[in-house]
Amino acid sequence: MRADRVLAYGATAGLLGDLLLGDPRRGHPVAAFGRAAGSVERLLWRDHRGWGALHTTVCAGGALGAAALASRALRHSPAASVALTAATTWAVLGGTSLGREARAVGSALEAGDLDVARERLPHLCGRDPQALDGPGIARAVVESVAENTSDAVVGALVWGAVGGVPGLVGFRAVNTLDAMVGHKSAKYRRYGWASARLDDVAGWPGARLTAALGVVAGGDPRGALRAWRADASKHPSPNAGPVEASFAGALGVRLGGTLSYGGRVEHRPVLNTEGRTIEVGDIERAVRLSRRVGALALGASVAGRLGAAALRRRTRRRGGAS
Template identity: 50%
Template sequence: MNGRARAVAVGLLADLLVGDPPPPWHPVGWFGTAMAGAERVLYRDARSAGVAHAGIGALVGWAAARACPSTAVATGICVAGRGLTRAAHEVADRLADDDLDGARELLPGLAGRDPANLDRAEITRAVVESVAENTVDAIVAPACWAVLAGAPGVFVHRAVNTMDAMVGHRNRRYQRYGWAAARLDDAAAWLPARLTACLVATVRPHATARIGRVVRDQASAHPSPNAGVAEAAYAAALDIQLGGTNRYGEAIEHRPRLGNGPPPTPVDIRRATRLCRDVTLAAIALLATMPARTGAAP
């Protein structure tokens, strides 16, 4: 496993330096196309249909690993930290230019909420929350699964996370059909979310006690068992407050307040992406310095 950990470190570093592969090679595009086709065939307003959908998605991820068995390459193309930072900075630049319409237009690339009526403060909060949540979903969780199971682990995780983004919604269409994908994604990210909070505390040692308190006392009020942990850790590390009312199409969710600071400002978007980068670097250092073991899987 230690040789595999180094391969994952190489993949994380490649994403940090180079970023996402071009669209024809990006796994989210493959999985999205495949699962949209599966939904057209399988969709019924029933959990059983959703279970079949989730099972097919996991098989698609496993098949991708057969085509790309290298753990380092699989990690590099499935992790999306550089792309996350770029997308967040593009919104921050629009806000800095007072271009709210431009910021609203870009927001769906980061967050699933309806941007039509969001003001400057709400857009800012949405971006910071997305950076926090995607530090888990797009960086730490795929890295964890790559360490545990190599290329199959990271590709299956990416397939599961893509399915959750597509159908794991609490609305009329997906309440039942998306249940299996959402629960599978929750299970896959449970440990990585808590590891992310530990990494956040590691790279922001001046705020370690505050991060621990906020995660312990406030994260469990969030409807997601994993996003709440990541957002609470980020809110405490940045000394801001996240949470509030979010609109996702026809669904409105009232999220708990996380953190005890002021609401985030556009400046905090870049503070959040720097924190995300530092978490990634800490993960790379941890993986690269694990003691070598003879016969470790690549």
């Protein structure tokens, strides 16, 4: 079986597995990688970019190498290759868990229970929940759903289309390292620099595809495209900006504004200034938009892999004929 078909069957099965099963409660491979990366950090940490770059290389390179070896070992067995691709896709995707956590916060807000909503919010993002009221929590959830649609679904599928199982694993490793050490705290400002920059590079194509699919899948394509063009560059993150702006326009709401991370207050520009104030019901709308974007991303990634393979075969035939 050709590699492009392995990706098509395996990634589809993996996405269905995520939709049906979500993340496992225990023994998640990504959590195991995080524990291993934490152990490496305890050995290597210095307040220095070079040591942080070594940490990134050891952890991401190790995960990528292990995935490449596994793929190579199974390359002569189509069934095993499809199974490995499916299992890896299921392990690295997090769309179902993302939607589940977002809806849990939304249900608490609808019930008027701010304490529970604040308790659940850290499952989605690193903001200070005690500093947020109901609308602030709803905005944080929608922004997190938008950004993580790219990080936890689309970006992985894009790199899976490019590099198969190693691409899937490598992207998730880089994204996990960024979440662990890539933030601008005093401890990680230098040590996490390499992980943060590598995540910016790895996340670039998935973020643009997520934003484009948000335009296609949302309820207001013109609004999503307008917000993306007008406001994405105002966001401090080169990848979160396009995604959050596109989702804001597609949902017809305003995102951005003042927020707090670890006691540090940030004043971010408003995305989609023509939108309305966000409401609790927009959380469910954002989750549904995320699901549609994920399904379209699977189709786009598989189509891209099949199309690239067909083009290579056609080029080889023409070269042989000449």
